[in-house]
Amino acid sequence: xxxxxxxxDTVTQPTPEMREAMYKAEVGDDVYGxxxxxxxxxxMTAERLGKEAALxxxxxxxxxxxxxxxxxxxxxEVIVGNRAHTFVYEQGxxxxxxxISPYPIPNQADGTLRLEDIKKAIRGDNVxxxxxxxxxxxxxxxxxxxxxxxxxxxxxxxxxxxQHGLQVHVDGARIFNAAAALDVDVRDLLKDxxxxxxxxxxxxxxxxxxxxxxxxxxIAEAHRSRKVVGGGMRQAGVLAAAxxxxxxxxxxxxxxxxxxxxxxxxGLATIPGVQVAPVQSxxxxxxxxxxxxxxQDKIVERxxxxxxxxxxxxxxxxxxxxHYWIDDEAVERAIDAMRKALHLTRS
Ligand SMILES: *Cc1c(COP(=O)(O)O)cnc(C)c1O
Numbered sequence: 548x549x550x551x552x553x554x555x556d557t558v559t560q561p562t563p564e565m566r567e568a569m570y571k572a573e574v575g576d577d578v579y580g581x582x583x584x585x586x587x588x589x590x591m592t593a594e595r596l597g598k599e600a601a602l603x604x605x606x607x608x609x610x611x612x613x614x615x616x617x618x619x620x621x622x623x624e625v626i627v628g629n630r631a632h633t634f635v636y637e638q639g640x641x642x643x644x645x646x647i648s649p650y651p652i653p654n655q656a657d658g659t660l661r662l663e664d665i666k667k668a669i670r671g672d673n674v675x676x677x678x679x680x681x682x683x684x685x686x687x688x689x690x691x692x693x694x695x696x697x698x699x700x701x702x703x704x705x706x707x708x709x710q711h712g713l714q715v716h717v718d719g720a721r722i723f724n725a726a727a728a729l730d731v732d733v734r735d736l737l738k739d740x741x742x743x744x745x746x747x748x749x750x751x752x753x754x755x756x757x758x759x760x761x762x763x764x765x766i767a768e769a770h771r772s773r774k775v776v777g778g779g780m781r782q783a784g785v786l787a788a789a790x791x792x793x794x795x796x797x798x799x800x801x802x803x804x805x806x807x808x809x810x811x812x813x814g815l816a817t818i819p820g821v822q823v824a825p826v827q828s829x830x831x832x833x834x835x836x837x838x839x840x841x842x843q844d845k846i847v848e849r850x851x852x853x854x855x856x857x858x859x860x861x862x863x864x865x866x867x868x869x870h871y872w873i874d875d876e877a878v879e880r881a882i883d884a885m886r887k888a889l890h891l892t893r894s
Contacts, residue, residue, distance in 0.1 A: 548854040551877045555858070556749040556829060556870040564796060565753065565789040572788035576781050578774070584784030588791050592758045595794060596743065597734030600766035602759045602773060603787055607720045609778050610744035610757040612640045615681065616772040617765060618714050618742065621646030623680035626668045628654035630690040633683055633718055644776070648677055658688025659700055662707055669711045682708040685718040686736060687725045693830030695725035698735040705739035715740040724750055724828040727802040741765065750801055750829055751793035752871045755786045797871060804829040804869040807878050811867060814882035818889060834864040842892055849888035855881045
């Protein structure tokens with residue numbers, strides 16, 4: 548039985564073209580700046596995102612941490628959404644490792660932070676306060692139904708931040724999904740911000756790696772931050788080679804995953820008792836109108852027995868994520884499996 552793994556887009560296996568490119572990759576010592584494949588990936592990425600420079604890092608979490616360590620000094624404060632990955636899912640790394648305190652403000656349902664809330668959170672010049680240094684946005688927003696932040700919103704938030712002397716970082720783990728969802732160039736979503744991190748290892752299918760981008764000066768400093776967190780890798784061009792294929796071959800097709808997520812949502816919505824959140828990119832949240840948590844666990848199990856893997860979430864919702872390895876047939880099989888799983892748990 549072919550397993551349909553929709554727990555996340557992090558489960559994506561490298562494509563045959565990626566494995567081929569990895570095998571053949573020319574490599575060197577990247578801490579000395581001598582890995583030609585990494586240098587090429589960094590250059591391509593910077594161009595693609597409309598930034599001066601880019602840096603290859605081991606993971607998204609490392610990329611966000613490196614960016615925050617580069618923007619902030621110990622004791623500085625970062626304004627961040629209360630449902631942001633950087634706040635909820637990174638072990639408080641900014642505080643634990645960087646001495647940076649987060650100032651969480653409410654994420655709206657569409658993933659945005661209200662401009663009034665941002666404004667209120669910016670500290671004045673007072674010896675009692677930490678210094679507000681950075682605004683951190685997330686695009687697409689994982690916990691807010693995979694919502695994309697528009698270029699207009701990003702520009703407004705960035706303008707406000709810059710007026711008050713703050714820098715702006717975008718956790719763009721899925722920034723290519725955001726661009727596809729809004730049908731805009733990824734540069735439009737980033738032109739007003741100072742730094743961005745995105746993952747090669749999610750919907751872009753590469754096995755390992757994320758990129759941090761910004762000005763040449765910022766990236767030069769980010770090199771130091773990467774080294775101190777142990778992220779200076781050597782012949783990592785074998786990994787970057789897959790990243791190049793990801794940008795060239797996978798990024799342009801990512802909108803297909805959104806079409807499939809919508810089809811999945813449509814199919815699930817026809818099942819009595821299933822509620823589906825609006826699908827905005829490749830992330831789909833759904834829940835039962837009447838299920839307790841025990842039933843939820845059972846549904847996850849019954850789906851798994853049929854070869855369909857989804858995440859059962861703590862907040863009473865399930866998450867399914869579409870990606871390169873989820874084709875039309877997989878979507879139809881998942882809908883059938885859900886129908887059966889519900890029937891079995893109810894009978
Ligand atoms: C996955 C994710 C990250 C972290 O990436 P890892 O490679 O898993 O460390 C950061 N931000 C968001 C929004 C993510 O979804």
